[in-house]
Amino acid sequence: xxxxxxxxxxxxxxxxxxxxxxxxxxxxxxxxxxxxxxxxxxxxxxxxxxxxxxxxxxxxxxxxxxxxxxxxxxxxxxxxxxxxxxxxxxxxxxxxxxxxxxxxxxxxxxxxxxxxxxxxxxxxxxx
Amino acid sequence: xxxxxxxxxxxxxxxxxxxxxxxxxxxxxxxxxxxxxxxxxxxxxxxxxxxxxxxxxxxxxxxxxxxxxxxxxxxxxxxxxxxxxxxxxxxxxxxxxxxxxxxxxxxxxxxxxxxxxxxxxxxxxxx
DNA sequence: CAGAATCCTTATCGATACTG
DNA sequence: CAGTATCGATAAGGATTCTG
Numbered sequence: 592x593x594x595x596x597x598x599x600x601x602x603x604x605x606x607x608x609x610x611x612x613x614x615x616x617x618x619x620x621x622x623x624x625x626x627x628x629x630x631x632x633x634x635x636x637x638x639x640x641x642x643x644x645x646x647x648x649x650x651x652x653x654x655x656x657x658x659x660x661x662x663x664x665x666x667x668x669x670x671x672x673x674x675x676x677x678x679x680x681x682x683x684x685x686x687x688x689x690x691x692x693x694x695x696x697x698x699x700x701x702x703x704x705x706x707x708x709x710x711x712x713x714x715x716x717x718x
Numbered sequence: 719x720x721x722x723x724x725x726x727x728x729x730x731x732x733x734x735x736x737x738x739x740x741x742x743x744x745x746x747x748x749x750x751x752x753x754x755x756x757x758x759x760x761x762x763x764x765x766x767x768x769x770x771x772x773x774x775x776x777x778x779x780x781x782x783x784x785x786x787x788x789x790x791x792x793x794x795x796x797x798x799x800x801x802x803x804x805x806x807x808x809x810x811x812x813x814x815x816x817x818x819x820x821x822x823x824x825x826x827x828x829x830x831x832x833x834x835x836x837x838x839x840x841x842x843x844x845x
Numbered sequence: 846c847a848g849a850a851t852c853c854t855t856a857t858c859g860a861t862a863c864t865g
Numbered sequence: 866c867a868g869t870a871t872c873g874a875t876a877a878g879g880a881t882t883c884t885g
Contacts, residue, residue, distance in 0.1 A: 698839075
C-alpha cells in the first residue's frame with residue numbers, strides 16, 4: 592500500500608508519477624467529502640464557525656446572498672455529518688447557536704491547506 | 719494578517735478560536751477551488767491523471783459511469799483552469815492525451831491532505 | 846428569533862444519435 | 866478515436882409567505 596489514499600505522499604506529491612487504480616465516484620472518500628462540502632455554502636459556514644460560534648441570524652447576515660432555505664438546509668446537512676453542533680438556549684426569544692464539533696474543527700486543517708493553495712495559485716486559474 | 723487565508727495555521731488548526739471576517743461566496747478563493755472541483759467528476763479526473771497521462775477513451779473506461787458529454791465538459795473546464803493539458807498526436811487514428819500541468823500536479827498535495835482526512839474520518843460522518 | 850412550507854425558475858446531467 | 870448536438874428528466878436554488 593502507499594502512504595496516502597491517492598497514492599501520493601502528502602508532502603511531496605509532485606515527485607512521483609505513480610499509477611492509480613480506476614475509481615468510481617461512490618467509492619472515493621475524497622469524493623464523499625466534496626459531495627458534502629462542494630456546494631456553494633457549506634464550506635463558507637465551516638470557515639465562519641471556525642472563527643467562533645454563530646447564531647442563526649448572525650450567519651444569515653454574515654453570508655451575503657444566502658437564502659433562509661439554503662442556510663437551514665446547509666446547517667442541517669452539516670449537523671447530520673457531525674461537523675456542526677446545534678444548541679438551543681431556552682431564552683425568550685429563543686437563541687440557537689451553531690458551532691463546530693471537534694470533527695468539524697479537525698477538518699479546518701486540510702481545508703486550510705487547500706485554502707493556502709488557492710490563495711497562492713488563484714491568479715494562475717483561467718486567464 | 720494571519721498565517722493562512724482562513725486565519726488558521728495549516729498545521730495546528732484546532733488551537734486557535736480566532737474571528738474570521740464575513741465573506742461572500744464569490745470573494746473566497748477556497749470557494750473558487752470548490753466551485754471548480756466540487757462537481758462529481760473533476761477531482762476523479764485529477765487523481766487519475768495524477769497517476770499518469772490518459773487518452774480520452776482510457777478515461778472514459780476508467781471512470782465508471784461518466785457520460786461522454788460530462789467527460790468532455792470536465793476536461794474542457796480543467797483545461798481552461800490550466801490544471802490539465804491536452805495534446806493531440808497526429809497519428810491515424812488521432813490520439814489525444816490528457817495530463818496534469820505543473821499547476822495541476824501541485825494541487826495534488828493539498829488534495830492529498832484532504833484525502834487523508836477523509837479516509838481517517840469517513841466513519842464519523844453520518845451515522 | 847429561528848425556522849417550515851410552498852412555488853417556481855434555472856442549472857445540471859444522462860441518454861441517445863451523429864461526425865471528422 | 867475523440868468528440869459534437871439535441872433532448873428530456875431531475876435536482877438545486879431563490880423568493881415569498883407563514884408560524885411557534
